[in-house]
Amino acid sequence: MKLAQKGLSIEGIQGHNRRAILAALHDMGECSRKEISVATGLDQATVTRAIAPLIDNGIVEEVGLVRGGRGRRSINLAFVGSGRYILCLRLQRRSFSIAAFNLRGDLLETNEFPIARDGSAKQTFKEISEILDRQIGNLKQVDGIGVAVPGPFLERDERVILMTESPQWQGFDLIPELRSRYPDIPVHSTHDAKAAALTEWRHHGRALGAKVMLYVSAGQGIGSALVVDGHVHRGAQGLAGELGHTSISVDGEQCKCGNRGCLELFTSRIALLRAIRERAGDVSGTTLTSDANFSQVLDAYAAEDRLASEEVHRVARYLAQGITNCINFVNPDLVVIGDEYAGFGQNFLEQIKTHVRATVLPSIYDAVDIELSQQSEDTVLRGAFLDVLAQTYLGSPRAEPEAVVAEASG
Amino acid sequence: MKLAQKGLSIEGIQGHNRRAILAALHDMGECSRKEISVATGLDQATVTRAIAPLIDNGIVEEVGLVRGGRGRRSINLAFVGSGRYILCLRLQRRSFSIAAFNLRGDLLETNEFPIARDGSAKQTFKEISEILDRQIGNLKQVDGIGVAVPGPFLERDERVILMTESPQWQGFDLIPELRSRYPDIPVHSTHDAKAAALTEWRHHGRALGAKVMLYVSAGQGIGSALVVDGHVHRGAQGLAGELGHTSISVDGEQCKCGNRGCLELFTSRIALLRAIRERAGDVSGTTLTSDANFSQVLDAYAAEDRLASEEVHRVARYLAQGITNCINFVNPDLVVIGDEYAGFGQNFLEQIKTHVRATVLPSIYDAVDIELSQQSEDTVLRGAFLDVLAQTYLGSPRAEPEAVVAEASG
DNA sequence: CACAGTTGATTGCAGGTCGCAAGCAAAACT
DNA sequence: AGTTTTGCTTGCGACCTGCAATCAACTGTG
Numbered sequence: 001m002k003l004a005q006k007g008l009s010i011e012g013i014q015g016h017n018r019r020a021i022l023a024a025l026h027d028m029g030e031c032s033r034k035e036i037s038v039a040t041g042l043d044q045a046t047v048t049r050a051i052a053p054l055i056d057n058g059i060v061e062e063v064g065l066v067r068g069g070r071g072r073r074s075i076n077l078a079f080v081g082s083g084r085y086i087l088c089l090r091l092q093r094r095s096f097s098i099a100a101f102n103l104r105g106d107l108l109e110t111n112e113f114p115i116a117r118d119g120s121a122k123q124t125f126k127e128i129s130e131i132l133d134r135q136i137g138n139l140k141q142v143d144g145i146g147v148a149v150p151g152p153f154l155e156r157d158e159r160v161i162l163m164t165e166s167p168q169w170q171g172f173d174l175i176p177e178l179r180s181r182y183p184d185i186p187v188h189s190t191h192d193a194k195a196a197a198l199t200e201w202r203h204h205g206r207a208l209g210a211k212v213m214l215y216v217s218a219g220q221g222i223g224s225a226l227v228v229d230g231h232v233h234r235g236a237q238g239l240a241g242e243l244g245h246t247s248i249s250v251d252g253e254q255c256k257c258g259n260r261g262c263l264e265l266f267t268s269r270i271a272l273l274r275a276i277r278e279r280a281g282d283v284s285g286t287t288l289t290s291d292a293n294f295s296q297v298l299d300a301y302a303a304e305d306r307l308a309s310e311e312v313h314r315v316a317r318y319l320a321q322g323i324t325n326c327i328n329f330v331n332p333d334l335v336v337i338g339d340e341y342a343g344f345g346q347n348f349l350e351q352i353k354t355h356v357r358a359t360v361l362p363s364i365y366d367a368v369d370i371e372l373s374q375q376s377e378d379t380v381l382r383g384a385f386l387d388v389l390a391q392t393y394l395g396s397p398r399a400e401p402e403a404v405v406a407e408a409s410g
Numbered sequence: 411m412k413l414a415q416k417g418l419s420i421e422g423i424q425g426h427n428r429r430a431i432l433a434a435l436h437d438m439g440e441c442s443r444k445e446i447s448v449a450t451g452l453d454q455a456t457v458t459r460a461i462a463p464l465i466d467n468g469i470v471e472e473v474g475l476v477r478g479g480r481g482r483r484s485i486n487l488a489f490v491g492s493g494r495y496i497l498c499l500r501l502q503r504r505s506f507s508i509a510a511f512n513l514r515g516d517l518l519e520t521n522e523f524p525i526a527r528d529g530s531a532k533q534t535f536k537e538i539s540e541i542l543d544r545q546i547g548n549l550k551q552v553d554g555i556g557v558a559v560p561g562p563f564l565e566r567d568e569r570v571i572l573m574t575e576s577p578q579w580q581g582f583d584l585i586p587e588l589r590s591r592y593p594d595i596p597v598h599s600t601h602d603a604k605a606a607a608l609t610e611w612r613h614h615g616r617a618l619g620a621k622v623m624l625y626v627s628a629g630q631g632i633g634s635a636l637v638v639d640g641h642v643h644r645g646a647q648g649l650a651g652e653l654g655h656t657s658i659s660v661d662g663e664q665c666k667c668g669n670r671g672c673l674e675l676f677t678s679r680i681a682l683l684r685a686i687r688e689r690a691g692d693v694s695g696t697t698l699t700s701d702a703n704f705s706q707v708l709d710a711y712a713a714e715d716r717l718a719s720e721e722v723h724r725v726a727r728y729l730a731q732g733i734t735n736c737i738n739f740v741n742p743d744l745v746v747i748g749d750e751y752a753g754f755g756q757n758f759l760e761q762i763k764t765h766v767r768a769t770v771l772p773s774i775y776d777a778v779d780i781e782l783s784q785q786s787e788d789t790v791l792r793g794a795f796l797d798v799l800a801q802t803y804l805g806s807p808r809a810e811p812e813a814v815v816a817e818a819s820g
Numbered sequence: 821c822a823c824a825g826t827t828g829a830t831t832g833c834a835g836g837t838c839g840c841a842a843g844c845a846a847a848a849c850t
Numbered sequence: 851a852g853t854t855t856t857g858c859t860t861g862c863g864a865c866c867t868g869c870a871a872t873c874a875a876c877t878g879t880g
Contacts, residue, residue: 006430006450006451007426007427007430007431007450007451007452007456007867008418008423008426008427008430008867009451009452009453009866009867009868010423010835010836010837010865010866010867010868011836011837011867011868013418013423013836013837013838013866013867014836014837014838016417016418017417017418017837017838020416020417020418021417032857032858033857033858034856034857034858040416040417041416041417042417042419042838042839043419043838043839043840044857044858044859045838045839045840045841045858045859045860046417046837046838046839047858048858048859048860049837049838049859065846065847067847069847069848069855069856069857070847070848070849070854070855070856071845071846071847071848071854071855071856071857072844072845072846072847072855072856072857072858073846073847073856073857074856074857074858075857075858152771154773210646211646212645212646212650224739226740228638228643233638233740234741235622235740235741235742236620236621236622236741236742236743236777236778237741237743237774237777238741239741239774240622240739240740240741241739241741242738242739242741243738243739245738246735246738246739247658247731247734247735247769248657248658248659248660249658249659249660249661250658250659250727250728250731251659257738257770257771258768258769258770258771259734259738259769259770260769317660318660321657321660324657324669325656325657325735326739328652328653328655328656328667328669329634329650329651329652329653329656329736329739330636330643330645330650330740331644331645331646331647331648331649331650331651331652332645332646333646333647358668359657359668359669359670360667360668360669361562361667361668363564363647364647364649367646367647368646418838419837419838419839422838423837423838423865423866423867424865424866424867427866427867442828442829443828443829444827444828444829452867452868453867453868453869454828454829454830455829455830455831455867455868455869455870456866456867456868457829458829458830458831459830459866459867475875477876479826479827479828479876479877480825480826480827480876480877480878481825481826481827481828481874481875481876481877482826482827482828482829482873482874482875482876483827483828483874483875483876484827484828484829485828485829
């Protein structure tokens with residue numbers, strides 16, 4: 001049967017509980033056995049017994065005593081800080097980045113490397129794998145490699161489709177190539193917006209108790225990812241989240257994707273720059289010229305330049321329409337706007353919120369937070385890390401074990 | 411901690427496995443202990459031992475021997491056919507229906523009752539509860555009541571919002587009222603499109619192995635529901651699926667919901683009828699008049715009436731745009747179109763598919779089936795039944811226990 | 821027609837995990 | 851210094867599962 005639920009053997013229960021314990025440890029960061037016991041509902045004794053082999057195997061370690069309480073000090077636990085690592089690769093259009101994390105999630109090292117514009121995929125792959133080789137040599141024990149890929153990314157087949165900006169990758173199967181080069185290391189792949197969303201959820205949404213979080217990645221492209229109860233919605237082929245190719249205008253301009261009036265045509269960086277460049281000469285009171293680039297627009301917007309304001313606010317309105325559509329369709333309680341456009345700041349956010357408020361029913365609007373991402377350079381890389389960690393140590397492949405309430409038997 | 415996963419005690423494991431077994435029995439319908447053993451991965455002995463108390467408690471029964479095989483005949487099991495029942499109420503704008511199901515999912519009785527147009531909610535509630543009282547009296551053991559409600563339905567608060575067609579319900583809290591009238595019977599509520607989607611998934615999508623199914627309820631309103639791995643996506647407030655209030659035209663007409671260019675303004679039954687009525691006098695070669703009703707349009711469309719064809723096909727195009735947006739956003743592998751518009755038949759479907767094919771990337775289009783619902787009168791009621799059954803017997807509240815793979819301990 | 825062969829259901833047994841409760845450890849308070 | 855408090859650990863009993871043997875019921879065959 002297709003979707004039959006597996007029963008749980010007496011042996012499986014131990015693994016199940018071990019995963020629950022590790023997930024709790026990951027959720028809470030550094031914490032004591034007692035805290036894990038409370039969080040999981042398991043007996044303290046059970047936690048003690050489960051932790052022991054994890055310490056033996058060098059997955060978890062004791063990181064010191066906690067002072068302050070009344071009685072005995074509790075011993076804080078954490079994932080090991082050294083000895084086991086996860087490498088992450090982020091592929092972008094013009095560059096790639098490689099980062100090393102320990103199991104705790106500390107970013108140990110990150111480097112960005114340019115991709116030669118005329119270089120072949122094969123050449124780039126060679127550069128990537130040389131760096132990975134070196135890292136693996138240094139770190140000794142690498143438990144997994146996480147890869148974040150841009151654009152419409154067929155996760156199911158692990159192929160990138162429609163990567164118009166970098167046609168050289170077309171036909172080069174990065175993930176299988178990595179797998180065959182590192183047969184002993186699990187290689188996991190994700191779409192970069194999904195990775196960023198996972199990070200955003202872990203470091204922000206989770207604390208807010210968001211059940212459904214929509215992450216909107218707005219910049220060069222318009223992507224999105226939906227996080228439901230801590231799980232990224234991937235879609236049947238892993239292609240979910242192509243918000244940019246959602247139409248807000250049935251009779252609009254034809255897009256390369258086949259659709260008409262795609263959100264991306266209104267709001268992508270290219271669209272924004274084109275509009276600004278076209279009007280630069282005709283508008284008075286602007287510092288922007290007909291060859292303005294994005295960082296100039298960011299600055300101009302911050303300086304309340306007239307042209308920048310008008311065009312960025314136009315983008316805000318369209319983006320808000322896309323967000324409204326999502327809100328009505330999937331009913332999130334948190335919307336986070338990330339990627340380059342997060343740089344436009346609070347004023348930009350307020351524009352979006354104003355438009356969303358105007359187009360969404362009050363009882364829905366009141367229940368959804370809309371925020372800017374506090375993103376950093378490593379948001380996507382960290383998402384790739386979280387993906388690998390979840391699949392390696394917490395829960396079953398791409399799906400954590402969910403809460404199962406212990407109950408008295410009937 | 412908010413979302414900590416619960417560990418599983420030695421007692422809990424029995425409950426967990428019992429739910430897995432019941433879920434398997436429900437999935438496969440009538441089947442033997444052996445088949446359940448294979449489906450769940452549990453030992454035959456464990457299945458035997460788990461089934462025994464279920465038979466004692468009158469939840470499962472043996473329904474006869476299966477002949478045909480080589481060796482001993484297997485004994486088929488099924489949920490009991492009598493003795494325990496689930497009542498379902500479907501609330502519509504002008505009527506309500508009440509149905510009785512046995513645990514096996516057989517529809518024992520269903521009745522529809524009109525709602526007086528000028529009647530108060532209180533009056534209607536009185537009628538509803540009188541009928542429920544009678545049913546409960548007859549059936550003796552009622553394990554749950556499932557309620558399916560139309561329109562934007564705040565599941566979290568169990569309130570209907572924006573029920574413009576039937577303002578009398580505004581401010582009347584149906585579900586709490588039912589709960590307090592039947593304190594011993596669990597009352598569960600759902601949005602009707604979600605209920606229909608669940609039925610569609612159980613009776614069709616599951617067999618196709620669909621991982622992400624989009625159900626589009628097109629008729630008086632345009633609703634939708636997303637089923638991911640057999641679970642309905644409800645959204646933070648349970649409001650997910652308002653596809654009808656998704657915009658396909660940023661600068662379009664203002665909708666009552668606050669948004670502009672809502673899909674519903676283009677495609678709802680009201681919109682379709684209005685367009686047809688307006689043009690009825692001016693178009694030659696049509697049998698439709700300026701007071702045509704929906705069933706006349708259905709007939710005219712089937713008879714290839716010119717006006718009906720034009721307008722229905724226009725609707726198809728807009729609906730296709732909405733579906734394309736969904737496909738790009740959530741990447742389903744199955745789209746099912748239900749409710750009244752399913753009555754337009756294959757020709758209508760082909761129109762939609764043509765438009766979707768034109769607007770979606772080929773590698774995505776090729777991976778998604780678009781079909782009409784084979785719906786019947788009881789689709790929604792049955793969905794309410796499935797909802798109650800799942801929450802009562804299979805899995806934890808609103809989330810079935812997922813596959814947990816037994817593994818050798820490390 | 822009896823007997824081997826096959827397959828499903830049941831039962832006895834051994835292994836293993838968990839919770840409870842008692843015991844141990846290490847701090848603060850008095 | 852002794853008591854109290856709190857967290858970690860260990861001993862014990864209960865319980866569930868899997869394995870394997872057994873029972874049950876049917877088919878096929880010489």
